[in-house]
Amino acid sequence: MSRAHNFSAGPAVLPVPVIEALRGSLLEFGGAQAGIMEISHRSTDFGEVIDAAKTRLRRIMEIPDDHSVLFLQGGASLQFYMSALNIARPTDAIDYICTGNWSKKAVQEAGRVCDAANVWSSADTAFDHVPAPDEAIEYRPDSIAVHYTSNNTVAGTQLAAAPNTDRPLIADLSSDICSRRIDVARHAVIYAGAQKNLGPSGVTAVILSPWAVERSRASDAARQGGIPSMLSYDLMVQKGSMFNTPNTFGIFALERVLAWVEEQGGLDYFAERSRRRAAQVYAKLDASDFWRPRARPGSRSDMNIAWRIHDQSLESTFVSEAREAGLLALKGHRSMGGIRASLYNALPDDAVAALVEFLTDFEKRHG
Ligand SMILES: Cc1ncc(COP(=O)(O)O)c(C=O)c1O
Structure with a gap:
């Protein structure tokens, strides 16, 4: 084999045993008599795959039973917008901790649909630091949630812990999901593009608290014309990530990566x-x-x-x-x-x- 050492920031290196399992599934998957990419997302075979992916992510991250796990498309970039659209009504405020170029994009996209503003930023020093765990951040009195980027892929910084606040948290975990424990219960929304620690690109893991799903309904009711179906957390939860055709191959790959994560410890x-x-x-x-x-x-x-x-x-x-x-x-x-x-x-x-x-x-x- 001539695989080199791959330090790519994403899409990134995958475990070799996972790649071998994927290769094996392309021509024939289980008893399906067809390859993994060729079977219906409504089939029993794929149903088992997506259920296993959710179960593994729940077990690995210790996700509380009342939280929902979704596998969506559109990348973390869509979640910048979608999280704000669902959590906030147009006049609601969300506070942002700006620790890098992805945080900047998050607040920018959220600003289209709610009152989104940075309450902390390290832009002045080229994003060379993040808030200390005990740092007192002045949140706006009326903000309903706080968004942060757990790991800043470009600047190479990482928060030691989630921000110290009682407010519901929205977290972009794209580049450090499943690399350490986090307290999922403190979060309203967690999202992560799969292409760093979870698998190939094209799948976004989203974890929602019951409050987040409730807020999605309230936001839908408050917005003229409602939230577009494809952008509704509430609808995606009701449909088990299958309102439309999901990325079946990507979800299978993610399930195999999670199995590998569990095997490793x-x-x-x-x-x-x-x-x-x-x-x-x-x-x-x-x-x-x-x-x-x-x-x-x-x-x-x-x-x-x-x-x-x-x-x-x-x-x-x-x-x-x-x-x-x-x-x-x-x-x-x-x-x-x-x-x-x-x-x-x-x-x-x-x-x-x-x-x-x-x-x-x-x-x-x-x-
Ligand atoms: C922390 C973080 N957030 C968001 C993104 C954007 O992800 P996507 O390309 O899946 O939209 C990236 C991509 O590298 C990232 O590292």
């Missing part, structure tokens, strides 16, 4: 492993002035590590030499430049070891 296993692996890379980056990690200590992400080289003209050489050495996709996001390594769950440990070795070697040659 679940969230405690991945949390400890992510912490340890990221620490190895940060230790290397902190050891000399050659490297310039972007995120302040205390705000650093275990999933996406973003840095610059003190001599920025070396960065393109770094990326191309890394590629030649079998380390893929280390170029920073196009909005920020620099270098970024994504260490998602499916990235094997030897990829991290190879990265650290490459950093050492590169610094020796160019330092």
